[in-house]
Amino acid sequence: MTKTVNATLDRRGFLKATGAALAFLTAASADPEHAVAAVSTATAVARAPIGAGPDSDVLIRMQADLRRALQKPVSQRRWVMVLDLRKCVGCHACTISCVAENKLPPGVVYRPVLEEEIGLYPNVTRRFTPKPCMQCDNPPCVPVCPVNATYKNEDGVVVIDYEQCIGCRYCVTACPYASRTFDFGQTYTKDTPVAEGLIVGQTTADAYERAANFEYGAQWAREENEASPVGNVRKCHFCLHRLKEGMLPACTTTCIGRATYFGDANDPDSVVSDLIASPNIMRLKEELGTEPRVYYLV
């Protein structure tokens, strides 16, 4: 009986929602400005804590976690990332989204996915290990920098001051996780044929490639004169520029298997707090005492 009532209500709800959607689309087509306002409202509604309960999609929950964390003083939050190796399918969407988000040039990678074959036939499997910067609490890369260009910021994220970095690459040798790469100044479009009139000819593509990214909340265009970030060491920064705007890191939102989790480990209600309390949690090379902030569920 209850089921029938629910079904009736659901149908009613569905019809209401459909009607509202049609009304919205009609209004939007008539008045684009109103449509933008409506989308903004819709986004605001989506950002509201409603629907971020324990049964919600984990992305919705993490967005709610993020909003809560951003309301806290910086010193009281602790960003961590959890990677569930049982869920990772090795699609590399995180790698690509990171490249797109940070407009990474050839040879620079913040989040490769390691692929390994394990076992002997017939008991074989594959393991995919996404590897961002570990954002160590005891980072070996920081003390070696001769000019304090790399340091843990107030968020606890290991960052690089591009204008301070002299490009000596000592930090690269010190990192036991190979989480840093050097920007050799290359572009994907160099020496490619010029295809006039096409949408993605060399000229257009080159202009896009040289347009600024937004790392660390600034604009870093790839200029011809080897200006930073060319000649600098670069690394994952948990998409600080996105966090600042209330958005999860690019790799987290694009993970199709929901294998990447991000949030504030100091918040007992956050998804990540729950996960890192699991007995099957581990960190890479813990014996080095680097205290990584990236955890793996195995």
Add this chain to the structure above:
Amino acid sequence: MTLKRIFYALGGLALLFGLWGFYDRFANGHENAAYGSYVVWGLWVAMYLFFVGIAAGAFMLATLDYLFEIPLFKGTGKVALWGAFITLGAGLASIGLDLGHMERIWKVYLQPNLFSVMAQMVWGYTIFGLIILASLWLAIRQPKHMAVKPLMIVGLFLAVFLSGGVGALLGVNAGRTYWHVGLLPAQFPVFSLASGAALMLIIIGLFGPTDDPSASSGQATRRSQQLWVLSLLTVVLALVKVYFLWADFSQSLYGGIPQNVQAVNEVMFGQYWWAFWILQIGFGTVVPILVLVQPKLAKHNGWAGWMGVLVLVGFAVARANIVFPALTVPELEALRTAFTGPHLSFEYFPSLVEWAVTLGIVGGSTILFLLGTDRLPLFGKTSEVTK
């Protein structure tokens, strides 16, 4: 003189080739270098270690004249200091060109992190360079000046500690087991002294003074006596060097830590095994030992000088064999195939630009050094020195 002309010509050719390398380095940055984000330090860093090692060693030997006042080495101090000055410049040029933003080097002086071994090295070598320059100036102008000995004392301490510091520069990287051995900073001062001795063999053997009055009387010349002592020093240090190598490699292989074993195997049996066995051990160690233990050959200008060249070639390869293998072992094995792209490889062989720049530095330094021996009063007359 003919030999000197040949060295001038070779230096000029090397410099000419180097000019193209310098152009490419300044025009295209690091794009055409073969090192990358995995093998992150290449030939230029290895050459930095090599040259500054020679500089420190040459300074150590200059103290035999100006600090310890050993009669046999009287008169060799100035040319040793000149050698130290030129090789230090070569080392700093090599590492300077390796920087991604060399125009920001001033930041190491004005905004340094003095806990960084690299910042300590930059400061240390700057002070060391100034001490070499001041010592050389005084040695030429006012050899009896009261500041000479204090300068030599401070310089000697710096030469030892900076050599050790270069070992520590690598050794503090706990994640690289091949480097992270306590012995590394202890080895480097020995390497420095040995390469300084080899440089002095070249200088005295191939370009030394020829005005010794004892030569005509059939007695052992002062020059040959100096060569004999330097040869013995080179042989002893070569044996110590081999012992260090044995201690390091045997312990690594016995310990069995995969990353370490992989690096040692890379040196001995990897792609460039020939550089280790033939250049470093064969020509750089065994041949010089066999030649220099024979008094007749060790006292011979040509033999001793050319053995010095071989020892230095061996040291250059040894420096490369310290820097590269540790970096060719992935921190995580699957990194090899995780993401592909330019400069993302665990294999390394210097590119043409890297060779060109290095040859340019070697050529330029050779010419400058020879110009100094021609234009500056570096040797003095033997008859005056022996008084």
